Amino acid sequence: MRSEIITLNKSRNVTLTIYLQSVGGEFSYVPKRPAILILPGGGYQFCSDREADPVAMPYLKAGYQVFILRYSVQAHNQWPNPLEDYEQAMCLIRAKAKEWNVYEDKVAVIGFSAGGHLAAAAATMAENKPNAAILGYGVMGKDVKGCNASAPDTVDAVDQYTCPCFIFSTRDDGLVHIDNSLDFMKALSKYQIAFESHIYAFGPHGFSTCDASVQNHNNRDICSRIPNWVEDSIGWLQDMFGGFGEGKLNEAVCKPHVTDNYKAFLSVDCTIGHLLMNAAARAILTYLREQSQGSGTVDDMVQNMTLREAMHWQGVKEEIIVGVNEQLGRIENRI
């Protein structure tokens, strides 16, 4: 494994540690690898070593190229310095994708605590978005002001362009309130963004991988399920990126948006609420409603259900669903 530390910004003390694994040769069917960029926590006052190397190891095992960004902290933490550091790192990774054997459209980011805030900022407001983001006990909401007054609320920044997210935290985290995770998920839900989330019943802030060499297990009870986030996040990345196939990654099994609300044209996989905002689609749904035995008007239907699911639920025949889908497919999706 090749290992190196690249200075990104000398005056702000920003570095990128790179861990690059071999491709080809004995790994003949692996010409490139997906990648992950680690953003350690530390309240924008330092970059914790506990959330740096120990986090690299499981993703290296899973076959990733791994990068650790030590971004601007303390005197240099004024926004948007940290986000600029991220942009620089992500640009470099993608620019060097060929040399570093990285799939440039399969680069995830993972951040913890304040680093989780930065990862959420990357996922929502960066110019060079990651392809997936893992947010560990992150300060996604306005609570971030408590450690960095200049840092923005990332919950407000979620929109349809936000990348898929994997969120984990503990319910009783005393430092970063669980509402940070909940509010962020609620925003992702609003914009149809794919996500997965694991909130463990109890445990300390800052557990990192929760390996016994990183999080001291001798002092207190720690919820035994916490370490599962590591393997679960790897499984999730595989769902979003595709697993290792013959000379390429296999097809992903999970889409970045859970509905078609943000596609160019309408479909039965848009939500009913979304379709009803379009006059032509509303006319189609109204006609369908009149034909069915359902009582009430289209506005009484469950607005956040997709039309396909609603028709399945009502036992509508597959051929009719296909026909409706074709009709909707001719309507441009302007929002």
Next chain:
Amino acid sequence: MRSEIITLNKSRNVTLTIYLQSVGGEFSYVPKRPAILILPGGGYQFCSDREADPVAMPYLKAGYQVFILRYSVQAHNQWPNPLEDYEQAMCLIRAKAKEWNVYEDKVAVIGFSAGGHLAAAAATMAENKPNAAILGYGVMGKDVKGCNASAPDTVDAVDQYTCPCFIFSTRDDGLVHIDNSLDFMKALSKYQIAFESHIYAFGPHGFSTCDASVQNHNNRDICSRIPNWVEDSIGWLQDMFGGFGEGKLNEAVCKPHVTDNYKAFLSVDCTIGHLLMNAAARAILTYLREQSQGSGTVDDMVQNMTLREAMHWQGVKEEIIVGVNEQLGRIENRI
């Protein structure tokens, strides 16, 4: 194992299936067992067999006494019929606790989909609350009106008396929107209720245990992490109830409330926001704030953090924390 079906309400076709395991004898250190009451789903139109027996098995394996309630559906689903059925079942289990070798204060409820709604109603508005509730892809919000117009929104019903909850669902559930789980968690958060939650990236509605004999795996991709909820829920129940010890359950490692906001007297384990609502406590915090180097007033502090955590964060000495705790402990907690 003793197995029996008890008719609870003949006219409404309500039954309680009981699966009772042995105690004593070769299980000499197990004089009683915790219990779980299963509420299958089915849109208040039927009680699904897929969410009945198959759900019983893992809890039986984990040492529980297991009960399955087939509650009022279809013509009988008018609220509060289903909740009354629950009350009747829970009363019976606790009344028979001695005969059935059940720890009467360790009875959980688990519900799926519409049964998840009923379990959430039990957790929030029942007279005979369960000691813990597991809610699988439950219809906790007003969406329940789509399948039972008379059923109440349980999100609104969450308060400080709600029991601890374990919540699982899939992000792209097409039938029950993820907001049902998110909104419920947000309400639990508000009232300091302990919970754990697992939202899987994708998968069909109604997967039950997701065993291959219950959920057909041959037709579509199913998120490989879904089946984990079963063992995770068993681990969580052990955290809340305590594991099997010598002639009793061991002490629980997780408390039902994550702060002391609802205790009889104040403490440093109350949130700052809560303490500031009390004049005497506000005076103490204001004095502390003035003594510390922190800028801003007490109202600028992170309101949902406990005072203990905030003092830890600021490096306040343990003896001072103990002293403050004693002072607060003399103040009655009226809210």
Next chain:
Amino acid sequence: MRSEIITLNKSRNVTLTIYLQSVGGEFSYVPKRPAILILPGGGYQFCSDREADPVAMPYLKAGYQVFILRYSVQAHNQWPNPLEDYEQAMCLIRAKAKEWNVYEDKVAVIGFSAGGHLAAAAATMAENKPNAAILGYGVMGKDVKGCNASAPDTVDAVDQYTCPCFIFSTRDDGLVHIDNSLDFMKALSKYQIAFESHIYAFGPHGFSTCDASVQNHNNRDICSRIPNWVEDSIGWLQDMFGGFGEGKLNEAVCKPHVTDNYKAFLSVDCTIGHLLMNAAARAILTYLREQSQGSGTVDDMVQNMTLREAMHWQGVKEEIIVGVNEQLGRIENRI
């Protein structure tokens, strides 16, 4: 779930407990189920409840029809009484396969300690063999004489007709020495029988499922990996039987014999040692050896390697392997 106790032999106090799950209806793609017959341990002096019901639960969860045989013990334990009890139970299960919705060629047996001896006897010397056998800390060798002087050594009974086995135990089992498992595996190896095995570093005899409600965890250290045998055995049964498919079990991915040494005709999947015992095959191998660059004669080749693997190892072209296979396929396999 239907539950019943059938008396098989009143004078010897032999019973069969049956746990039958539903098929069809909401389990529309499950018309039948595989089955497992549980043989509890107890030194042929009793049938332990700890290795009866608690063992049933995980296989019920996995979709099996489950049977528990309480066989002849104490005064009635004279061989072949226990084996006859087994034969009677297995005959009944297969005779009732249609009524009980059982795949009659997918019936496993699982036994513990002395019950592991009986399961091994079923696997090796029964007239009505199971389709797979799970042997938990079993007394497979002559040590069985210590608890039942009339019981036979099952290691000696292994032959080519023995069914596939899954074997688990602990290294430091003080009651049943690990050599029982090792010697049995060595015998299975000799006859090319498929098996899987897990020997855990340490732990008490008789842990059953090792659930905390069955095996007291409060008194001593217990190897944390022990409980894995349960899910591993379920995965193994699926490998041997095939998982639940549409109206049938999917194709099995693991064969009952690991080579073709016991097929009607020879093939490249026979071991070299086996092929060399046949004059015609020996001639073919000798010719091949002469053509290759390998030094030494055919008798210097690794005798327990299959010819296919040896040719792969030497880089022989696939088309030549196919040709050799055709030649061997014309030679009858007499042994």
Next chain:
Amino acid sequence: MRSEIITLNKSRNVTLTIYLQSVGGEFSYVPKRPAILILPGGGYQFCSDREADPVAMPYLKAGYQVFILRYSVQAHNQWPNPLEDYEQAMCLIRAKAKEWNVYEDKVAVIGFSAGGHLAAAAATMAENKPNAAILGYGVMGKDVKGCNASAPDTVDAVDQYTCPCFIFSTRDDGLVHIDNSLDFMKALSKYQIAFESHIYAFGPHGFSTCDASVQNHNNRDICSRIPNWVEDSIGWLQDMFGGFGEGKLNEAVCKPHVTDNYKAFLSVDCTIGHLLMNAAARAILTYLREQSQGSGTVDDMVQNMTLREAMHWQGVKEEIIVGVNEQLGRIENRI
């Protein structure tokens, strides 16, 4: 993480790759780390990259210092060259233990295939034995001659000084026959050496960690349980070495010998067979036998059972066991 390649023997092209993690600082309770030395496979013709870096990652995650030895192969593979390379590497690791922050008495070795042979040689015949050995689909027996005619049979080399072993392989490994693992375990059993073992039903030779980036999963069925060996081996090492504690490793929960047969003085934790070889001990056992109701002589007792276990089994009182233990403790254990 510090990474470096040290040349151990230039003429034979032997190198040691070192991966050293931080101690102290943010890892304040971790002043040193246990270590593992990786020996890749490759038939003594090469050192496979697939069994080098990918194997390092999980042990790094688990908190280990990791070393990879590329030993003498091809023209240099003449025995004892590879073993000498091992001795040199192990000596260096222990000599540098202080500088490299390694617990010098907690250094494991792991080897695969031919590297498994070398690891087994280290465990049995090295001057500088490892403290534990992990043997993956290793060529422990005389089959090693097939790839290195000069290499010794390590099964024959097992004795009372062999270190504890963790053994894994697949039942149908076509290249290295399962008997290699079985015969090695049988030898370990004879000399009371602690071990753990996992033999998976089926799978290819050379799967390494079985991660999808190392072992191509697209071509064939691979037993789904294979990857478990990685975490299981980490758990086993923790059992043998002790987990991370406050400034030291916690006490180990598993002993290197499963009986006291090799202690300086006799005890009730020696096997009966061993005790009977000593005249004084034989006299004690004979007396005990006469006092008990057991039929037969001491030579009829199960010879490989410890006396403690046998007395427990017969219900002998604890105080008598203590007394017998004291008597035996005065007898020197000469063998």
